[in-house]
Amino acid sequence: MNKKTIITILNKKQAKEKITMLTCYDYAMAKIISSQDIDVLLVGDSLGNVRLGYENTIPVTVEDMIYHTKSVKRGNSGAFLVSDMPFMSYEISVEDAIRNAARIVKEGGADAVKIEGGIEIASQVKAIVSSKIPVAGHLGLTPQAVNKLGGFKVQGKTKESKDKLIADALALESAGAFLVVLEAVPEYIAKEITSYLKIPTIGIGAGRYCDGQVLVIDDMIGMFTEFVPKFVKKYANVGESIKSAVKNYIDEVKKGKFPKEENTYK
């Protein structure tokens, strides 16, 4: 499959073609997802919740991101590969942000990094982009700020927070971000932001008018069921399939039905 680039992604907004993005955390899943011509694979720090069993994304480290990015990179057959910069890997200083972004690209093999926040981190975005690394922004419900936000809540409900969202999106574009993820914001705000920006918006719980959509793979295939937000559509029930396969296996081993003759060496 032809490798997608930042140009592929930017051109899609111009051509009014929807951009498709899914999270991905390992080689096996990267092979499966990228075989379907997805535009962007996101090694999200949501791996902290859905793969590492943390309560939120705060404990995720740069090393975790590099480890999972390497694995996804080996299975990816053509998607543009974006990896999250985890909590506190870009907030402290511009130098820190460049160093950690460089590690995720150099050691992990990502094509770009994603950072949560707006005006407050615009100088980091500018510096990373100046260091030749494309940056995606992430606004609205930014999970790394869960303690500041007071929970996983829809954002932009007041006039003040709506205005801040718009100002943040414009600041990210000016700083050189190549796309902005909008998470858990009312549809009409996402629509407005999408119309103001030249760069694409990718929605997750942001309604129908974004330039593209992203979901957490474990949510959409029914692998992670502890908490499923309203905006998730379940396209499969893989968790239930695995349970049933494991149950059958245990049953057959106990009853001596597996292995059969065809599973043994002569």
Ligand code: KIV
């Ligand atoms: O970490 C993640 O999976 C994300 C998506 C929810 C956009 O940032």
